[in-house]
Amino acid sequence: MRSRSRIALLLVSTLCLAPLRIPAQQAKSSETAEPKLKKEIESFAPLQGRWSCAGVFPSSGKKIESQIAFAPDLDGAWLVKRHDDLPPNVFHAAEYWGFDSAAKQFVAFIYDNFGGVRKFTSSGWADDKLIWLGEPSKSDPPRLERFVYKRDTPTQIEVNWEVKQGAKDWAIGDTLTCRK
Numbered sequence: 001m002r003s004r005s006r007i008a009l010l011l012v013s014t015l016c017l018a019p020l021r022i023p024a025q026q027a028k029s030s031e032t033a034e035p036k037l038k039k040e041i042e043s044f045a046p047l048q049g050r051w052s053c054a055g056v057f058p059s060s061g062k063k064i065e066s067q068i069a070f071a072p073d074l075d076g077a078w079l080v081k082r083h084d085d086l087p088p089n090v091f092h093a094a095e096y097w098g099f100d101s102a103a104k105q106f107v108a109f110i111y112d113n114f115g116g117v118r119k120f121t122s123s124g125w126a127d128d129k130l131i132w133l134g135e136p137s138k139s140d141p142p143r144l145e146r147f148v149y150k151r152d153t154p155t156q157i158e159v160n161w162e163v164k165q166g167a168k169d170w171a172i173g174d175t176l177t178c179r180k
Contacts, residue, residue, distance in 0.1 A: 035076040040099035041106070043125055044079045046154060048072070053159070055176035064089055064174055068159075108132050120147065128152075141166035145173075155180040 037045050053066040065086040073080045073096070081095040092113040100107045106122040120132035130149040136142035143165045150158040157178050162170045 035072045035074075037072050037079060038076045038099075040101070041077075041079055041097065044070070044097060046151070047079070047081075047149075047157070049180055051157070051178040051180055053176040053178035055159075055174060057174045058172050064176065066091075066176060066178075068178060106132075118145075125151075139165075146170070152177075 036042075037048075047070040050067065050069045053064075053068060055064050055066075056062065057064060066089075067084050067086065069082045071080055071082075072078070077098060079097040081093075081097065083091070083093045083095065085091040090113070093110050095108055095110045097106065097108045099105075100121075103121070106124055108120040108122070110116070110118045110120065118134055120134045122130060122132045124130065128151040132147040132149075134145040136144055143163060145161065145163050148158075148160045148162060150160075152158060159176045159178060161173045161175075163173050164170045
């Protein structure tokens, strides 16, 4: 009787867990094949890969170094950017870039290690420049921020984080030159 109980338990366990198994061939293909970006965001494809960045905070002259990486996610509907400052700087962020078909514009959400969440929009690339404009702050006067990406070559981009408060012009908060 004991052996029949064990066999029945083994059979029930196997049947219950079977849907959780991923076939070996499917697991292998999903690990190695990176999804292709969907048509709406394929203009971001040249950014895919790892970039090493060096720059400066213009107001203080303090140097900054970062690593950034771009990869498709969620079946290519989003391009994920991972930004990691190198010590002694401590900023880290995950960004999701996609296309809002209702608003007919690109959208980016930035989540950072300080608990921040910011939304940016863009009309896309224009003359090798991509500008992400953030939503205005609730301060008085409102503060705006934007990221300006400039493609210098296929293996080099410049990334500026800029801020604007009130009637003042845009000021560069930090600037990075990134190379693949």
